[in-house]
Amino acid sequence: MIILLIVLVVILIILLAVFIAYKESDKIILRHTKRSQVTTFPDQFHLPFENVIFKNADGITLKGWFIPAEEESSKTIVFMHGWGLNKGNVFHSTYFLRKKYNLFYFDFRGSGESGEGLSTIGYVETRDASAAIEKLLQTRPEKCKEIGLYGLSMGAAVAIYEGAHNAAVKCVVAEACYYSYEKVVARWARVHKHVPYFPLVALALYFAKKRLGIDPEDFSPKHNIEKLAGKPVFIINGADDSLSPRHDARKLYHAAKEPKQIWIVPNATHTEVPMVAGQQYKNRLGEFFDKYL
Numbered sequence: 001m002i003i004l005l006i007v008l009v010v011i012l013i014i015l016l017a018v019f020i021a022y023k024e025s026d027k028i029i030l031r032h033t034k035r036s037q038v039t040t041f042p043d044q045f046h047l048p049f050e051n052v053i054f055k056n057a058d059g060i061t062l063k064g065w066f067i068p069a070e071e072e073s074s075k076t077i078v079f080m081h082g083w084g085l086n087k088g089n090v091f092h093s094t095y096f097l098r099k100k101y102n103l104f105y106f107d108f109r110g111s112g113e114s115g116e117g118l119s120t121i122g123y124v125e126t127r128d129a130s131a132a133i134e135k136l137l138q139t140r141p142e143k144c145k146e147i148g149l150y151g152l153s154m155g156a157a158v159a160i161y162e163g164a165h166n167a168a169v170k171c172v173v174a175e176a177c178y179y180s181y182e183k184v185v186a187r188w189a190r191v192h193k194h195v196p197y198f199p200l201v202a203l204a205l206y207f208a209k210k211r212l213g214i215d216p217e218d219f220s221p222k223h224n225i226e227k228l229a230g231k232p233v234f235i236i237n238g239a240d241d242s243l244s245p246r247h248d249a250r251k252l253y254h255a256a257k258e259p260k261q262i263w264i265v266p267n268a269t270h271t272e273v274p275m276v277a278g279q280q281y282k283n284r285l286g287e288f289f290d291k292y293l
Contacts, residue, residue, distance in 0.1 A: 035084075035086070035110060035111055035112065036084060036085055036086050036089070036111070036112070037086075037112075038086050038087065038088045038107070038112045038113055039088060040088035040089075040091055040092050041065075041088065042065055042067055042091070042095070045095060047067055047095065047098065048067070048068060049065045049066060049067045049068075050065070050066045051063065051064075051065065052064045052065065052066050052104070052106070052135065052139075054131055054132070054135040055131065056109065056127045056128050056130075056131040057127045057130070057131060058109075058117065058124070058127060060109045060114070060115040060116070060117045060128075061114065061115040062106055062107060062108070062109065062114040062115065062128055062131065062132070063106065063107055063112070063113040063114050064087060064104060064105055064106030064107065064132065065087065065091075065103075065104070065105045065106075066102065066103075066104050066136075066140070067095070067098055067102065067103040067104070067105075068098075068102050068143070069098055069099070069100060069101050069102050069103075070098060070099050070100075071100075073100060073101055073102055073143065074142060074143060074144070074145040074146060075100070075101050075102065075143075075144075075145070075146045075147075075148070075293050076101060076102040076103070076104055076136060076140070076143055076144045076146070076147055076148075077094075077097060077101050077102070077103055077104070077147075077148045077149070077150055077289065077293070078104045078106075078129070078132055078133060078136070078147060078148070078149050078150070079091070079094060079103065079104065079105045079106075079150045079151075079152075079155075080106075080108070080125075080129060080149065080150065080151040080152065080154075080155030080156070080158050080159050081105075081107070081108065081111065081112075081152055081153075081154075081155050082152045082153030082154045082155055082156075082176070082271060083119060083121055083153060083154040084111075085111070085152070085153075085271075086107050086111050086112030086113070087105035087106055087107050087112055087113075088105075088112070089152075089271075090105065090150070090152050090155070091105050093274035093275075093281070094150065094274075094285070096282055096286075097285070097286065097289065100286075100289075100290070101148075101289065101293070102140075102143045102144070104132065104136060106128070106132050108125045108128045108154075108155075108158075109124065109125070109128055114128075120208075120212060120216050121154050121157075121181060121184070121185070121216065122154055122157040122158055122161070122181060122216060122219050122220070123181075123212065123214065123216040123219045125154065125155075125158045126158055126161050126162060126165075126219060128158075129149075129158050129159070129161075129162040130162065130166065133147060133162070133166060133168055133169070137168060144168075146170050146293055147168050147169055147170060148169070148170055148171045148172070148173070148289055148292070148293040149162060149163055149169055149171070149172045149173065150172075150173040150175070150285075151172070151173070151174055151175065151177070152175050152176055152271060153175070153176045153177065153178070153243075153244065153270065153271055154178075156173075156174035156175055156176060156177030156178075156221070157174075157177055157178055157181075157219070157220065157221050159172050159173070159174055160172060160174055160177065160221045160224050160225050160228065160233070161219055161221075161224045163228050163231055163233070164224045164225070164227035164228050164229070164231075165224075165227070169231065170231065170232075170292065170293055171231055171232040171233070171234075171288070171289070171292040171293055172228065172231060172232070172233045172234070173233075173234045173236065173285065173288060173289075174221070174233060174234070174235050174236070174252070175235075175236040175237070175271075175273060176236070176237060176238065176241060176243075176244050176270055176271050176273070177221055177235065177237070177244055177248075177249065177252060178220075178221065178243070178244045178248065179220070179221060179222050179244070179248035179249075179251055179252055180217065180220045180221075180222050180248075181216045181217045181219065181220045182205055182217050182220075183248075184243065184244065185201065185204075185205060186201050187242075187243060221252055222251070222252070222255065225252050225255050225256045226255050226256065226257060228256060228257065229257060230257055230258070230259075232259045232260070232261075232288070232291075232292040233256050233259075233260050233261070234260075234261045234262075234263070234284075234285075234288045235249050235252055235253050235256070235260070235261070235262045235263070236249075236262075236263050236265070236273055236284075237249035237262075237263070237264050237265070237268075237273075238264075238265050238267075238268030238269050238270060238271075238272060238273050238276070239264050239265060239266045239267065239268060240267060240268060240269045241268065241269055241270045242269065242270065243270045244270060246264050249262060249264065250262065250264075259292070261288065263284060265277050265281075
């Protein structure tokens with residue numbers, strides 16, 4: 001009788017773990033029901049801009065801003081925000097680049113002002129990035145003869161993938177970029193939910209792959225940064241980043257081909273480099289685009 005009870009308890013624990021893991025996979029392939037609101041807009045800084053509305057390959061409506069350079073320019077930088085953020089979160093720390101370049105900010109699916117859609121921390125978001133660049137090339141070809149990418153966190157992973165697969169892209173800035181999809185999910189679960197990798201995170205990743213029908217790990221920067229194949233890349237990371245640690249940034253740097261740069265910023269946590277580095281951040285970012293775009 002005791003053995004039977006033990007067996008039943010073990011089975012119940014296993015079933016509970018499977019159920020929790022399946023539900024946790026929703027946090028990996030998350031439909032944004034509590035999206036962050038866009039609270040920063042170009043007109044608050046008295047900047048001219050155009051609202052841009054376009055659709056991705058999945059038919060989801062995406063929204064962005066096109067901000068022309070102070071002086072006529074054929075060069076445009078496309079900005080990609082992080083998971084759970086929106087275009088306004090990267091705008092306030094990068095709009096200074098308008099002095100020389102056209103700027104294009106857009107919201108990924110399920111974020112900001114864009115339409116609903118599942119977030120996969122990089123996989124489906126690559127379709128959004130492709131649609132953004134295609135829209136620019138179709139509607140503003142004279143302003144987009146040269147295109148550079150800037151990505152933050154998840155957006156950095158997308159920027160590396162898009163840069164590796166899109167001939168129109170000339171250079172890439174990857175800030176606070178994760179190295180591996182599976183590792184960043186495991187790290188996020190451990191840091192924010194105190195959930196161990198085995199068995200819950202491992203099972204959640206399994207269900208995520210089954211529900212997507214592909215392995216998002218294939219879209220990780222670790223598998224794509226080498227495919228930039230000589231396109232300049234600038235890797236920026238906070239020294240105290242617990243989600244995308246500096247040793248991962250160095251692994252990406254070593255995997256990349258020349259020309260490449262890396263900057264590890266002391267005392268900066270995840271996505272906080274602009275605030276910590278101040279004017280030096282503006283100088284380094286501007287110098288990279290001036291040299292390679």
